[in-house]
Amino acid sequence: MRLTCPHCGERDLREFAARGSAVVLSRPSAGASAEEWADYLHIRDNPAGEARDLFYHTPCGLWIEVTRSTITHAVIAARPVREAKP
Amino acid sequence: MRYSGARVILEGLRGQRGWRPAWREPAPKSDYDIVIIGGGGHGLSTAYYLAREHGAKSVAVLERGWLGSGNIGRNTTIVRANYYLPGNSEFYSHSLKMWEGLERELNYNVMHSQRGLINLFHSDGQRDAFARRGNAMANQGDDAILLDRDGVRKHLPYLDFDNPRFPVYGGLLHPRGGTARHDAVAWGYARAADRRGVDLIQNCEVTGIDVQNGRVTGLQTTRGSIRAKKVGIVVAGRSSQVAAMAGLRLPIESHVLQAFVTEGLKPVINHVVSFGMGHFYISQSDKGGLVFGGDIDFYPSYAQRGNLPMAEHVMEAAMTLMPVIGQARVLRSWGGIMDMTPDGSPIIDKTGIDGLYIDCGWNYGGFKAVPASGFAFAHLIAQDRPHRIAERFRLDRFTTGRGLMDEEGTGAQHNLH
Ligand SMILES: Cc1cc2nc3c(=O)[nH]c(=O)nc-3n(C[C@H](O)[C@H](O)[C@H](O)COP(=O)(O)OP(=O)(O)OC[C@H]3O[C@@H](n4cnc5c(N)ncnc54)[C@H](O)[C@@H]3O)c2cc1C
Ligand SMILES: [Zn+2]
Numbered sequence: 001m002r003l004t005c006p007h008c009g010e011r012d013l014r015e016f017a018a019r020g021s022a023v024v025l026s027r028p029s030a031g032a033s034a035e036e037w038a039d040y041l042h043i044r045d046n047p048a049g050e051a052r053d054l055f056y057h058t059p060c061g062l063w064i065e066v067t068r069s070t071i072t073h074a075v076i077a078a079r080p081v082r083e084a085k086p
Numbered sequence: 087m088r089y090s091g092a093r094v095i096l097e098g099l100r101g102q103r104g105w106r107p108a109w110r111e112p113a114p115k116s117d118y119d120i121v122i123i124g125g126g127g128h129g130l131s132t133a134y135y136l137a138r139e140h141g142a143k144s145v146a147v148l149e150r151g152w153l154g155s156g157n158i159g160r161n162t163t164i165v166r167a168n169y170y171l172p173g174n175s176e177f178y179s180h181s182l183k184m185w186e187g188l189e190r191e192l193n194y195n196v197m198h199s200q201r202g203l204i205n206l207f208h209s210d211g212q213r214d215a216f217a218r219r220g221n222a223m224a225n226q227g228d229d230a231i232l233l234d235r236d237g238v239r240k241h242l243p244y245l246d247f248d249n250p251r252f253p254v255y256g257g258l259l260h261p262r263g264g265t266a267r268h269d270a271v272a273w274g275y276a277r278a279a280d281r282r283g284v285d286l287i288q289n290c291e292v293t294g295i296d297v298q299n300g301r302v303t304g305l306q307t308t309r310g311s312i313r314a315k316k317v318g319i320v321v322a323g324r325s326s327q328v329a330a331m332a333g334l335r336l337p338i339e340s341h342v343l344q345a346f347v348t349e350g351l352k353p354v355i356n357h358v359v360s361f362g363m364g365h366f367y368i369s370q371s372d373k374g375g376l377v378f379g380g381d382i383d384f385y386p387s388y389a390q391r392g393n394l395p396m397a398e399h400v401m402e403a404a405m406t407l408m409p410v411i412g413q414a415r416v417l418r419s420w421g422g423i424m425d426m427t428p429d430g431s432p433i434i435d436k437t438g439i440d441g442l443y444i445d446c447g448w449n450y451g452g453f454k455a456v457p458a459s460g461f462a463f464a465h466l467i468a469q470d471r472p473h474r475i476a477e478r479f480r481l482d483r484f485t486t487g488r489g490l491m492d493e494e495g496t497g498a499q500h501n502l503h
Contacts, residue, residue, distance in 0.1 A: 001385075001393050013393055013394070013395050014395045014398075018383075018384040018385040018501065019501065020500055020501035021339070021386070021500065021501075034485075035485065038484060038485040038486075038487075039335075041428070041484075041499065042337040042428045042484040042485075042500070043335045043336065043337050043484070044326070044335070044336070044337065044338060044339050044500065045326070045335065046326035046327075046336070046338055046339050046340055046386065048324075048326075048327055048340075048388045051386055053385055053386065055385075070340070070386050070387050070388050070389070071388050071389060072389065073387065073389055073393070
């Protein structure tokens with residue numbers, strides 16, 4: 001698996017830290033119920049196929065959202081987290 | 087056919103013509119009382135204890151590949167009871183006791199070898215943590231001995247004790263820890279379940295779960311529909327997909343864990359050894375290969391193979407701890423799909439749908455759990471209430487927040503275990 005940092009281009013996987021599912025970008029609002037929080041924190045679709053995950057590019061400090069296949073490890077897209085829609 | 091030393095000699099004299107297949111290959115029936123989805127270690131042991139402990143007469147195990155094609159045949163075979171938290175501690179303690187009688191119970195040589203497990207520590211803080219863990223193990227009735235540096239040296243003279251960054255301070259020895267032959271555990275349970283009338287159905291993938299009025303009624307499979315009064319889901323890394331067939335969403339992410347084996351060598355590593363400062367643990371198989379591994383790759387994956395950074399990390403940690411390993415050549419590496427929960431502890435529970443039960447979330451530690459998990463899951467399915475050794479493995483702990491068991495103390499959150 002090779003990842004492309006939007007700042008630095010295609011880089012060695014060792015430069016990236018995997019930071020979990022991109023669902024954490026959709027943080028519940030302050031008044032959300034306990035169920036919504038539990039869902040957000042713990043429950044996952046866990047798709048076998050296309051998934052969105054967060055990675056941190058250690059050398060440049062950019063958080064990126066990577067769309068990839070969990071079956072083949074093919075990387076489909078990568079963009080800065082600030083451009084990712086929650 | 088009972089296996090015994092006499093039988094081996096007799097068959098030797100008769101030209102090995104008397105052996106029979108270890109289990110039948112029945113076609114699926116249209117109807118069962120209980121169907122277990124998944125023919126891994128946990129599914130097979132569940133079926134066995136359903137028949138053995140609860141007298142279940144009409145049980146089938148449906149496996150989409152061949153028996154033992156999943157994690158049960160991919161793990162690094164370590165069996166131990168050195169857990170710390172209530173919930174885990176009594177469960178794994180019970181499991182280890184079951185291991186100690188397993189070969190007689192199954193009439194099958196699973197090559198269970200209690201060669202001793204040593205967790206190394208490399209700082210004062212780690213020593214305190216392991217002393218505390220050892221006390222918890224002793225309180226549970228299991229065995230733990232805190233070794234100082236010289237104590238470790240007697241057992242593991244080949245370590246680099248004076249590595250400048252990670253000197254060895256000592257280790258926690260768990261004498262009853264060890265290894266077993268993973269395939270043999272699957273085969274032993276399969277044969278024993280078959281002998282008690284369980285239908286083991288291979289190449290049969292479950293594609294749908296039928297639910298009517300909140301109650302499970304049967305399954306759709308690649309070998310036709312099968313009616314069932316009760317269904318147990320035990321599919322490890324595939325738990326989320328199979329549970330989704332019944333409309334359930336789980337607190338699980340599937341991750342890849344890699345393992346490695348070297349060419350066969352003469353006996354050199356007599357224990358199971360784990361490094362305390364990097365992700366690395368090792369044992370030597372009876373065939374002579376050094377079997378070792380580390381941590382998950384940390385991104386969700388169903389690929390059953392990993393990437394090179396974790397392989398490199400594991401090799402670096404190995405060379406740091408035991409430079410002698412640099413002379414061995416790696417023969418193979420592979421990966422398995424781990425069903426990771428946020429707190430690193432498993433789930434054995436009802437699902438909210440009547441007659442549908444789930445056993446999952448074994449993370450990277452479910453091999454040692456095979457006997458007790460099957461035992462407890464069979465109890466839950468047959469009696470509709472949890473067995474006391476597994477009553478804390480609740481599905482709803484992730485919703486209520488009560489009873490989370492974060493054994494590693496990293497925080498009960500995905501991506502941290
Ligand atoms: C590299 C590695 C090292 C490990 N090391 C250790 C260790 O040292 N000690 C330890 O205790 N644990 C270890 N583990 C963990 C342990 O192997 C697992 O937790 C355990 O095997 C999982 O339970 P299982 O045996 O039932 O899983 P599996 O053998 O994976 O069984 C699940 C079965 O379900 C089947 N299935 C899936 N979907 C369907 C469907 N739709 N229909 C029908 N069947 C289906 C699969 O084909 C599979 O055979 C390790 C795992 C790996 C990968
Ligand atoms: Zn970058």
